Amino acid sequence: MSVLVDALKDCGALQFGDFTLASGAKSKYYIDIKKASTNPKVLKLIAESMAEQLHTTDIKVDRIAGIVLGSIPLATALSLETGIPYVMVRKEKKDHGTGKMIEGVLNPGEKVLVVEDVITSAGSSVTSIGILRDAGAVVEDIFSVIDREAGGAEALKEIGVRFLPLVRASELLE
Template identity: 70%
Template sequence: MSELSDALKECGALQFGEFTLASGAKSDYYINIKKASTDPKVLGLIARLMADKVRENGIEADRIAGVVLGAVPLEAALALETGLPFVMVRKEKKDHGTGKQIEGDLNAGETILMVEDVVTTAGSCVKGIQVLREAGADVKWVLSVIDREAGGAEALEAEGVRFIPLVKGSELLGER
């Protein structure tokens, strides 16, 4: 995936220093996928690579899903590439408006491909999977841009979900 690694580096998504990750872990590098997903060229590349993975892995989903905020541009771009509709999963139910935790149409029994930006421990992804399952969805796959290789793959496997990253953190760092 050197094309993706190069694009992430060129747009400034790969950063070095002292960072605290969403999981609470400390890291000497950070992958700011929002920098990549707000760049049309890089977002287009990610969407094409994700669509390739969908085809290569024989994924036949009814719908794409992702947790707000990081996954939203990724799932929208992938929806445009594949023609699959998507839903957005909020981390918490809204306390105003419709009070929904899932935005978009979701029908019980639908097969879901979940999209993530960066998977570290997969904590927010697992919560999103649980919300979707409570709504009657069958989440079978998680497709992410980056696997930081910090237990996320194992956590998703424990949920009975197949994890497919575009690139692993060690590959990204190894190509510096």
């Protein structure tokens, strides 16, 4: 994955300073995946890497799920790369329109691959997987671009989900 590590660094996704993460944790570095997912070359590389990972792990899914907002470009790109349809999972219900938590077509019993940008504690991932499962989806696997190696893998294992990151924070920080 050194090509992806280099691409993430080259697009400015890795930043140093004093940051507060979505989990509330403090960090001396931040991984701004939106810099990567808004760069067509890096986004394509991420999608190709995830598609390859799907192939090499022999995971078969009916749908891909992206969590609003950060992982939607990733889910879209992976869907375009593989031809697998995707759904979008909201973090909270809208108070207008249909009020759905899942946008797109999801049929009960379908196997869904969740894609994430960065996983730290996996709190939002666990919540989103719960929403998908409540809607009848079978969720056994999650891909992310980055694993910050801060407890997310353990949290996902606790709910019976295999976590397959493309890059670990330790690799990015080398």
